[in-house]
Amino acid sequence: MTVDWAHFTPVSAFAGGLIIGLAAAWLILADGRVLGASGVLGGLVPPREGDWGWRVALLAGLVAAPLIGARLLHAPAPAIEANAAVLVAGGLLVGFGTRLGAGCTSGHGVCGLARLSPRSLAATLAFMASGFLTVFVVRHVFG
Amino acid sequence: MKRLSPFLAGLLFGTGLLLSGMTNPPKILAFLDLAGAWDPSLAFVMGGALLVAFAGFRLAAGRRTSLSGEPFRLPRASAIDARLILGSLIFGAGWGLVGLCPGPAIADLGFLDARAALFVVAMIAGMALCRGLASLPAPAPLAEASLDG
Numbered sequence: 366m367t368v369d370w371a372h373f374t375p376v377s378a379f380a381g382g383l384i385i386g387l388a389a390a391w392l393i394l395a396d397g398r399v400l401g402a403s404g405v406l407g408g409l410v411p412p413r414e415g416d417w418g419w420r421v422a423l424l425a426g427l428v429a430a431p432l433i434g435a436r437l438l439h440a441p442a443p444a445i446e447a448n449a450a451v452l453v454a455g456g457l458l459v460g461f462g463t464r465l466g467a468g469c470t471s472g473h474g475v476c477g478l479a480r481l482s483p484r485s486l487a488a489t490l491a492f493m494a495s496g497f498l499t500v501f502v503v504r505h506v507f508g
Numbered sequence: 509m510k511r512l513s514p515f516l517a518g519l520l521f522g523t524g525l526l527l528s529g530m531t532n533p534p535k536i537l538a539f540l541d542l543a544g545a546w547d548p549s550l551a552f553v554m555g556g557a558l559l560v561a562f563a564g565f566r567l568a569a570g571r572r573t574s575l576s577g578e579p580f581r582l583p584r585a586s587a588i589d590a591r592l593i594l595g596s597l598i599f600g601a602g603w604g605l606v607g608l609c610p611g612p613a614i615a616d617l618g619f620l621d622a623r624a625a626l627f628v629v630a631m632i633a634g635m636a637l638c639r640g641l642a643s644l645p646a647p648a649p650l651a652e653a654s655l656d657g
Contacts, residue, residue, distance in 0.1 A: 366542060366543075366546055367544075367545055367546060368545075368546050368547075368548065369538060369545035369546055369547045372535070372538060372545075372547045372549075373547050373548060373549055374528075374529060374549050375548075375549065375552045377527055377528060377529065378528045378529065378549035378550070378552035378553045378556070379528075379552045379553070379555065379556040380527055380528070380556065381523075381524045381525065381526070381527035381528025381529070381530065381553055381556070382524065382528055382552060382553035382554060382555060382556025382557040382558075382559075383524070383556040383557070383559065383560050384520055384521075384523055384524030384527060384528075384556075385520075385521055385524035385525065385528070385553065385556070385557040385560075385561075386524075386556060386557040386558065386559060386560025386561040386562075386563075386564070387520055387524070387560050387564075388517050388518070388520035388521035388524060389521075389557065389560070389561040389564060390560055390561055390563060390564020390565070390567070391513075391516070391517045391520060391564070392513075392514065392517040393564055393565060393568045393574070393580065394564055394567060394568055394571075394574060394575055395513045395517070395574055395575045395576055396513055396514055396517070396574055396575075396576055396578055397568075397573065397574035397576070397578040397579055397580040397581050398514070398578075398581055399581070399582065399583065400517065400521060400561075402521075402609070402610035402611035402614060403609075403610040403635075406610060406614065406631075406632070406635070407635050407639075410632060410635045410636050410639060411639075418510065418511050419510070419511060419514040420514075421511075422511035422512070422514040422515040422518065423514040423515065423517055423518035423521075424518060424614055425515055425518065426514070426515040426516060426517065426518025426519035426520075426521070426522065427518040427519070427521055427522040427611065427614050427615050427618075428518075428522070428614060428615065428617045428618040429515075429518070429519055429522070429618060430518075430519055430521070430522020430523050430525070430526055430615055430618060431522065431526060431531065431615060431616070431618030431619050432618045433519075434522070434523055434526055435526060435618070435619065438523070438526050438527050440526040440527070440529070440531060440532075441532055442619050442621065443531055443532050443533060443612075443616045443619055443621055443623075443624060444532060444533065444534050445533050445606070445607075445608070445616075445621065445623040445624060445627070446533070446534070446607075447533075447605065447606045447607075447623070449623075449626060451605055451606060452606060452623055452626045452627045452630065453626065453627075453630045454602070454605060454630075455602040455603075455605040455606035455608065455627060455630070456602065456606070456613075456626070456627040456628065456629065456630025456631040456633070456634060457602070457630050457631070457633060457634040457637070458598050458599065458601050458602025458605070458634065459599055459602035459603060459606075459608070459609065459610060459613070459627075459631050459634065460602075460610075460630065460631035460632060460633060460634025460635040460636075460637070460638070461595075461598055461634035461635070461637055461638045462595045462596065462597070462598030462599030462600070462601070462602060462634070463595065463599045463610060463635070464595070464634070464635045464638035464639065465591055465594060465595025465598065465638050466591070466592050466593070466594070466595025466596040466598070466599055467583070467585065467591075467592065467595065469599060469609050469610045469611070470603075470609040470610075470611065471521075471609075471610070471611050473596070474554060475554070475557045475558060475561050476561060476565070477583075478554075478558055479557075479558050479561035479562040479564070479565050480565050480582070482583075482586070483586070483588065484583075484585060484586050484587065484588050484592060487588045487592060487593065487596075488592055488593070488595075488596040489596075491592075491593050491596035491597050491600065492596040492597070492599045492600035492603065493600065494597075494600065495596065495597040495598075495599070495600025495601050495603075495604065496540045496600040496601075496603045496604040497540055497542055497604070498600075498604070499540075499600065499601045499603070499604025499605060500537060500540040500541045500542075500604045501541070501542070501543055503604065503605065504541055504543070504544060505543050505544075
């Protein structure tokens with residue numbers, strides 16, 4: 366294993382992580398909700414009476430962050446390299462998988478682990494392993 | 509006011525993703541590429557997030573309701589079953605293909621990025637597909653819809 370020291374950003378990564386944790390702490394303490402991106406969005410597919418307002422508000426805040434803060438935080442525009450077919454396949458897998466597995470990086474990986482949930486630990490280990498394996502196959506077997 | 513608080517939570521979430529570099533897929537893929545030039549940054553993001561979220565959930569555990577008066581809605585499921593593992597494996601495959609998970613994908617819409625938009629549309633279709641399968645009658649390992657997060 367070779368660490369890419371030139372691109373490794375431990376300070377901004379940790380600081381950003383603290384803010385993500387703060388968002389999760391805020392949402393549970395203020396509104397009693399778990400901050401899981403796939404759960405918040407998935408609850409709108411389809412929307413349910415009396416349950417959609419907070420979801421739309423949260424997603425609007427998430428989309429507003431780069432509109433307001435990208436320049437301020439010197440965040441680069443995303444460099445998405447996948448072509449349209451891979452984007453569609455990847456999006457379908459992520460959408461289907463996060464609903465079947467009831468959570469994603471934020472719901473299981475942050476909130477679930479913070480709640481010391483064995484179920485979320487199992488989910489996190491599974492999607493991490495699958496992510497590692499997929500990148501290995503794409504880059505080093507077929508790449 | 510009921511919607512201001514979740515809006516601010518989303519704004520904070522997005523700000524953390526931006527600051528940590530997690531809105532940029534090459535940075536995610538560099539973490540997932542153990543056999544290449546490895547960028548461990550994502551592990552530091554998780555560490556920081558866990559630290560504060562852990563404190564938040566501990567504080568919540570000592571309260572009867574949230575500050576808004578709404579009850580705490582925590583996941584009730586605890587089973588480690590095929591559905592959980594299969595779903596997570598499928599999610600990980602899509603994550604590794606593109607370098608986007610749901611939070612960063614949605615945040616990237618704020619960059620007015622057409623590729624992110626295509627990914628999010630496909631993601632919503634995948635969610636609807638799962639929902640559709642779950643509502644089919646038997647043989648249903650998918651029958652019980654749960655919403656952890």
